[in-house]
Structure formats: C-alpha cells, structure tokens
Amino acid sequence: MRSFLACLLPLLAIGNVYASALTLQSPRFTISASDATQLRSEPLSTTKKPSALTLGAKDVLKVTFQVVEEEGKGVQPHQTFLRFYDEVSGEEGIQPVRVTAGGKAKFELNMAKPPASLPPTTASDPLKVELIIGSFVHSPLKMDLFDLFLPASQPAPQHPDEPSFHVRSEIHHTFQPDPKLPPKFISAVFAALVLAPWVVLLGLWGFISPSVPHLLSPSILPFIATLGAFEGLLFWYWVDLKLGQVLLYGAILSIPTLIAGNQALSTMGKWRAGRK
Numbered sequence: 001m002r003s004f005l006a007c008l009l010p011l012l013a014i015g016n017v018y019a020s021a022l023t024l025q026s027p028r029f030t031i032s033a034s035d036a037t038q039l040r041s042e043p044l045s046t047t048k049k050p051s052a053l054t055l056g057a058k059d060v061l062k063v064t065f066q067v068v069e070e071e072g073k074g075v076q077p078h079q080t081f082l083r084f085y086d087e088v089s090g091e092e093g094i095q096p097v098r099v100t101a102g103g104k105a106k107f108e109l110n111m112a113k114p115p116a117s118l119p120p121t122t123a124s125d126p127l128k129v130e131l132i133i134g135s136f137v138h139s140p141l142k143m144d145l146f147d148l149f150l151p152a153s154q155p156a157p158q159h160p161d162e163p164s165f166h167v168r169s170e171i172h173h174t175f176q177p178d179p180k181l182p183p184k185f186i187s188a189v190f191a192a193l194v195l196a197p198w199v200v201l202l203g204l205w206g207f208i209s210p211s212v213p214h215l216l217s218p219s220i221l222p223f224i225a226t227l228g229a230f231e232g233l234l235f236w237y238w239v240d241l242k243l244g245q246v247l248l249y250g251a252i253l254s255i256p257t258l259i260a261g262n263q264a265l266s267t268m269g270k271w272r273a274g275r276k
C-alpha cells in the first residue's frame with residue numbers, strides 16, 4: 001500500500017502543476033494621440049469590459065500587463081497573442097505579444113502603421129479583442145479585453161493581372177465539318193488529265209522510227225526515270241508532304257534530272273548528226 005502511495009504522490013504533484021492557473025496583474029490600456037497627448041487610460045478587469053474603445057487614423061493604443069502565477073510570481077508563457085475578431089463578417093487577425101522572462105508584456109497598435117494581421121474594418125462594426133495565453137505547464141488563459149472601433153480600412157489596390165484570375169465564361173469550340181470527297185468520276189477525270197502527258201509521250205514514241213534511240217537505252221532511261229521521280233514527288237505532296245518539303249526535295253532531284261537530260265540531249269544530237 002505504501003509503495004502504491006509513493007508512486008501516486010508524484011503523479012498528483014504533476015497534475016497539480018499542470019492545473020495551476022495564470023492570472024494578469026495590473027492590466028491597463030492607454031490611448032494616445034500622434035503628439036503623445038493621452039486621450040484615455042483605464043485598468044482592465046477580468047470580470048467587466050470597459051466601454052468600447054475608438055481609435056483615430058493616427059492614434060496609438062498601448063496594452064500592458066504582467067502574467068503571474070497564483071502565488072504572484074511572474075512567468076513567461078509559451079504563447080501569448082491578441083485576437084481581433086469581427087463578429088459581423090467573421091474575419092479575424094492574430095497578433096503575437098512578446099512577454100519577458102518576468103512575465104511583463106506590452107502591446108502597441110499604431111494606426112499610422114497598422115499591422116497586416118488586422119482584419120478589414122468598417123467604421124460601424126467594432127472588433128472584439130481577446131487575450132489568449134497558452135502554456136505547457138499551466139492552464140490556458142483566455143480573456144475578453146474590450147471592443148475596438150477602428151477607421152474603415154481602404155480596399156486593397158488592384159493588381160494589373162488580377163482580372164486574369166477571375167472565372168471566365170466557358171470556351172466552346174466550333175469545328176468545321178469534315179471535308180467531303182469529290183465524286184469518283186471527277187477524281188478519275190483529273191487523274192486521267194495528270195497521266196495524259198505520259199500516255200501521249202509513249203504513244204508518240206511508238207510512231208518514231210526504230211532507228212531512233214530506244215526509250216530504255218542507257219542514255220535515255222535515267223532522264224525518263226528522273227521525270228517519273230518528279231511525278232512521284234508531286235503525288236507524295238498531294239498525299240502527305242508540305243510545300244517546303246516539296247521545294248527542298250525538288251531542288252535536290254533537279255540536279256540528277258539536269259545531268260540525265262543533258263546526257264539524253266547529247267545522245268539525240270549525235271543521232272541527228274549521224275543521219276545527216
């Protein structure tokens with residue numbers, strides 16, 4: 001039984017430390033004008049809020065207090081901050097408060113340079129100001145300090161790119177209908193027109209005397225083959241190639257065509273000279 005009590009007493013002592021509460025000593029607020037003239041100064045009570053505070057565009061609000069234990073010894077809590085809450089809009093802002101090792105704290109709100117943590121304000125609705133203190137070894141403390149009227153905040157300047165982030169109307173794409181193929185008869189007619197020069201060439205070649213250099217002779221065939229390659233290039237362009245590719249390939253193909261044509265003309269010239 002004694003061993004059980006010996007183990008239980010330290011646990012009870014630890015629970016007592018965590019349960020010990022924090023209090024405020026000498027809490028006070030002071031409102032001063034820009035020329036340091038004191039406009040209002042009153043102590044703060046944990047049971048009754050003062051009448052609402054009002055700050056001008058250049059007034060300064062100071063809140064001072066000391067955080068103490070129940071025995072009156074000053075302590076430095078782990079977290080201390082003021083909460084500015086607008087009950088109408090639901091907006092809130094948190095401002096940390098620096099506390100010394102002895103528990104003394106001082107908060108200053110200069111309306112000439114208000115902190116960015118303040119929520120947007122209107123001249124008609126006050127902000128509810130609360131003090132919140134948190135500690136690992138003490139019970140948390142939350143105190144409703146006062147209601148605070150501030151000058152109406154100015155709207156934030158609009159960024160030049162701000163309209164780009166608004167929701168825009170949905171984009172509907174209109175696609176053109178698929179191109180229709182011409183009738184097969186029309187396609188056949190134009191295909192015949194494309195092949196007609198070859199038909200005429202082969203037909204005329206048949207009426208030439210057999211003594212004329214043959215179409216498949218080594219001196220004539222390369223030129224005929226390059227002409228056929230040009231026809232194939234045009235067909236490839238119709239099926240798949242782009243204009244720039246056709247011009248490039250055509251420029252490359254023109255070199256062997258020029259050489260083969262020159263050779264074919266030389267052969268024909270020699271044949272004519274021999275007939276004479």
